[in-house]
Amino acid sequence: AQKVTQAQTEISVVEKEDVTLDCVYETRDTTYYLFWYKQPPSGELVFLIRRNSFDEQNEISGRYSWNFQKSTSSFNFTITASQVVDSAVYFCALSEAGNQFYFGTGTSLTVIP
C-alpha cells in the first residue's frame, strides 16, 4: 500500500488563484515526520517544510501554508495568490523511524499567466 498518496497528478491554475495540493499518508508509528519538496524544471528537489507528528499547528510562510490534520492523516499545502514561478512538481514525503523517506508520486502544478 502507498504510504503517501498525492491523488492530484496535475493541476493548472491561473495566476493569482489559490491552489491546494493534497497529501494523505499512512503510518502506524506515533512519531513520524512529514515533508514537502518542490521540484522546479531544473530538477533539483528543494526542501520546503518539515513537520513532526506531535505538532499539529498549521504553518504559514509567505504565500505558502500547510494544514496538518492527524485525524484525517493529511498534510495539505496551499499556495495563495499563485505565481508563474510556482510552476513545479511538488512532492509530499513521510519519514518514520529508520531515516527512510517515502515519497508521494508528486503533483505537477502549472500556473498560467
Place this chain on the structure above:
Amino acid sequence: SQTIHQWPATLVQPVGSPLSLECTVEGTSNPNLYWYRQAAGRGLQLLFYSVGIGQISSEVPQNLSASRPQDRQFILSSKKLLLSDSGFYLCAWSVIAGLTDTQYFGPGTRLTVL
C-alpha cells in the same frame, strides 16, 4: 553551510557501457547519504543509502551498485548500463540525528542510455 555536489550534470552513454556518478557533501560530518532515481513520470525511487563509510544498503536489486569510499563521498556505478537505467539520479544527505532528519538534495544527473 552545507552543500552537495553531483557530477556530471548530464550524461549520454551507450548500452553496455560502464557508469560512475559521484556525489560529495561539504560542510558536515558523518552524513547519511542516499541515491534516488527518478524515471520519466516523476516518481522517486530510493536505490541505496549509507550511514557510514563502507556501509551500503540496497533497496532495489538491479545492475547498479554504490560505494562510499570517504565520509562525504558517495558513488553510484554500473558495469553495464541498460536502457532502463535512463533517468534522473539524485543524491541526498541528512544528518544522523537519532530519529530522522530532513534530506537535502543535490542538483541531479540526467542519464540517457542509448
